[in-house]
Amino acid sequence: MAKVSLTEASLALGETSKVMAGLVERFGPARFGPKPAVGERFEVLSREIAYQQLAGKAAGAIWGRVREQTPEWVPDAVLSLGEEPLRGAGLSGAKTRAMLDLAAHCEQGSLDLARLGRLSNQEVIDQLTQVWGVGTWTAQMFLIFSLRRLDVWPVGDFGVRKGYGLAHGWTEPPTPEELEPLGDQFRPYRSVAAWYCWRATEV
Structure with missing residues (x-):
């Protein structure tokens, strides 16, 4: 199957509904920014x-302050830092624990970031969420922006829910449970639909 560009996916989404067509016209083709290299995945996470x-x-x-703690942001360097510099840079205790646990999983080999691109979406989520403090949302953001998976529907993201509600003129955003089936019309480009929902919040 030929790889679909963001522009092609955006145009296809514009055919799904008048609301989506309006968002595509208003914001143009979706833009995800530069795709991180495989070696940058630890820093991205x-x-x-x-x-x-x-x-x-x-x-x-x-x-910015956290990143300044070591010139090379790799697992062994982060583990060598330990908790105090990360907390001192402004990270909460929970985020510090999560970042150190991520580094430990990568250093020990229980999480191989280089091979995630060969896994299914659910397998990637399962791999990443073994890290303490890394939930489905973080894994989904990684799928969308680092692996460029075009069919991820992050219903737990409040911005996506808010944008969907605003675009459709609703007084309240849908709940995650309500939004889940509403994404079916956007398959196989739900990641791109989520991008337009985020843009819809930019009033």
């Missing part, structure tokens, strides 16, 4: 941990 449940600007400031 660490950054996602730092960003959990925080607004972008605040999370970016904390991650």
